[in-house]
Structures are given as C-alpha cells and as structure tokens.
Amino acid sequence: MGMSAEKKLGRNDPCWCGCGKKYKACHEEFDRKLENLRNQKHIVPARKLIKTPEQIAKIREACKVNVEVLDTVASKICAGMSTEEIDRIVYETTTKYHAIPAPLNYEGFPKSVCTSINDAVCHGIPSPDEILQDGDIINVDCSTILDGYFADSSRMFMIGNVSPEARKLVETVKDCMYKGLEQVKPWGFLGDMGQAVHDMARANGYSVVREIGGHGVGCEFHEDPWVSYVSKKGTEMVMAPGLMFTIEPMINAGRPEIFIDEENNWTVYTEDGSLSAQWEIQVLVTEDGAEVLSW
Ligand code: MF3
Ligand code: CO
Numbered sequence: 001m002g003m004s005a006e007k008k009l010g011r012n013d014p015c016w017c018g019c020g021k022k023y024k025a026c027h028e029e030f031d032r033k034l035e036n037l038r039n040q041k042h043i044v045p046a047r048k049l050i051k052t053p054e055q056i057a058k059i060r061e062a063c064k065v066n067v068e069v070l071d072t073v074a075s076k077i078c079a080g081m082s083t084e085e086i087d088r089i090v091y092e093t094t095t096k097y098h099a100i101p102a103p104l105n106y107e108g109f110p111k112s113v114c115t116s117i118n119d120a121v122c123h124g125i126p127s128p129d130e131i132l133q134d135g136d137i138i139n140v141d142c143s144t145i146l147d148g149y150f151a152d153s154s155r156m157f158m159i160g161n162v163s164p165e166a167r168k169l170v171e172t173v174k175d176c177m178y179k180g181l182e183q184v185k186p187w188g189f190l191g192d193m194g195q196a197v198h199d200m201a202r203a204n205g206y207s208v209v210r211e212i213g214g215h216g217v218g219c220e221f222h223e224d225p226w227v228s229y230v231s232k233k234g235t236e237m238v239m240a241p242g243l244m245f246t247i248e249p250m251i252n253a254g255r256p257e258i259f260i261d262e263e264n265n266w267t268v269y270t271e272d273g274s275l276s277a278q279w280e281i282q283v284l285v286t287e288d289g290a291e292v293l294s295w
Contacts, residue, residue: 006031006047017052017242033187034240042189043237045225050242051218056284058149059218059244063282063294065097066144066151070295073142079134079160083115086140087126094144102143102150102221109266114141114154121209121250121258121268121276134160137170139278143221152217152246153294154280165253166275169206173251173277176200180229180249184283184290186241193239194231197249201229207256209276212268214246217282239285244293248280 009016015026034044051059072093073086090113094101101112109125116124116139117132124139132138141154156170180197201208208229216223225237229249237243252258254274261267270276282294 016047017050019053030240034238037187037238043225045237045240045243048219049216049224049244050240051244051284052242055149055219056242056244058147059151060293062099062144062146062149062151063153065094065099065146066142066153066282066294068097069093069142069144070140070153070155073140074155074157077132077138077140077157077159079132079136081132082128083117083124083126083130083132083138084128086115087111087113090140090142094142097146099144099146102145102152103141106221115139116141116267116276116278118275119270119273121252121270122212122278123266123268125264125266132159135162135166136160137162137166137275137277141278141280145221149219150217150221151282151294152221152248152280153282154248154278155295156277156279168204169251169253169275169277172201172204172206173249174279176249176251177247177279177281180247181281181283181290181292184239184247184285186239186285186287186289188239189234190225190227190237190239190245191231191235192233193247194227194229194236195233197229197247198231201249201251206251206253209250209252209256209258211258212250214248214280216243216245218244241285241287243285244283246280246282248278250276250278252276 011024136159143152180193183192214227257271
C-alpha cells in the first residue's frame, strides 16, 4: 500500500485544491497518477507543494514585483556604482510596491539582495566599499515577499567591456538554464531538467556547483524539493502540475569546488578563483508545459 499523509476524498467531495469543482472532476486522476508513480518508487510531491489556483494568483503578483525590481536594477546598474547602491535600489523599489525583500534578515542576512561579482558564486553581501569595475560580471539575486507569498529570480549583468571569456560564460549559463526549462513538463522528472543543464555546461567546458541548488518556492522562500543541476534523467521528484521551483544553476568556468567566506559566513567563492555565473527563474509546472513566473 502506498503510504500517504493526504486525506482520501469521496469522488463527489469538493476538490482539495479549492477550485470549487468536485474531486472527480479535478484532482482525482492526478492523485491516482501520483499514487502509481509512488508505488513505482518515484519521488512524488506532497500535496502541500501543489499550488492551488488561489496561491498561484498571489504568487504571480509577488513575481511581478520581483521582475520590476530586477528591471529597475537593469536600467541603472553601471561601472562606478557600489553594490550598496544596488541594495538601495532593490529596497526602495520593493517597498514602493508594499512588498518586502525576502533576504533582509533571512537567517541573519544583513541586506535586501545578494550581489555576487566575478569569482563569487552566490550570497554576496552588498557593501559601500565594493565598486563595480569595467569588465566585472555580477549576479543580482532578488527575492520578494508580497502578501505572504514568495518570488525569487536572478540575472547576470556585464559591466562595461567584459572579456570574451566572461561574456561566453554569462551567455552560456543563461542558455543552460533555458535548456533545463525545455525539460519542464508535467509528469517528467526534475532530473530530466538537471541533466539537460549539466550536459550543456559540460559540453562548453564548464562545471556545475553541486552543493548548492534550487528549491521549491511560492508559499515559503525555500520549500521542498531541493533542486540539483547535476542530477540524472528519470530521477528526482516527479514534476506534477502545480509544482513550483527555481532553475538557478551556478556554473563555474573552472573547477566546481567552492568555499564560504570565513569573515561573513555567507559569500560563496570558487575554490580555484575562476569566474562563476548564475541565472535564476521561478517556474510553475502546468497541465501542458511550464510557465516562467519570475526572471
Ligand atoms: N535568493 C537565494 C536563493 O535563490 C537565497 C538568498 S538567501 C540570502 O535561494 F539570505 F542569502 F539572501
Ligand atoms: Co532561489
């Protein structure tokens, strides 16, 4: 027997997703499919990870703010600006929309956004002493809470004239993310997406960070599942419609090993000092494919 924490509904009961339809007209078949997959030893999402129409509507609004914040950063970022100024732009734009920057005070993180330059992989802390230089590549990772719902996405920016190597890394990592997105479809596996990302990164001579991954998102900042970008096709969680997660591979020009800054206990760097890039989108698995909610 499949072990399930979820309550069994009668076919004429209202569906658990809150759509107002009867269970038999809504998620009954969905639950049967998941049960079969679970019996075949696949990892299936708990019901609480499947977003209801109401939750999706709320998350969509949070995502609109997050996109607006990153668009604002994109329009202003330039050489000579400090990462502290990026933090201020993020804080002011987010709060203008009555939203909260999710990183601020998250597990003690002191700022509203992560800014990670060159060999910084992720979780860079904005500072007035850190000035963007011509040739830098930087990831700006924004997360927004609106009305209790969460958005999370990040983009790379190239400051002034960057080297051909840096440009190729930034552009290829974006392509890797979208290659992964092509694999997001109902009843596929997260590993299909992870392998697509990894294969493309490797084909370009890059390495994918193994220890830090993506995550479920929407009702909380970080929900299950944890999402790897070095996973294998046909493995990891089933992408049931309503599952929402980030695609946010961290990809290094050199070796995959990383270390955490001992001074601040946050910023992650490449061990070999090579450049690292990351893009992040927030994705919803739909009945017929995928929808990108934040980018
Ligand atoms: N935005 C990051 C993510 O994708 C999380 C940053 S948490 C922080 O999970 F506290 F460092 F901001
Ligand atoms: Co994230």
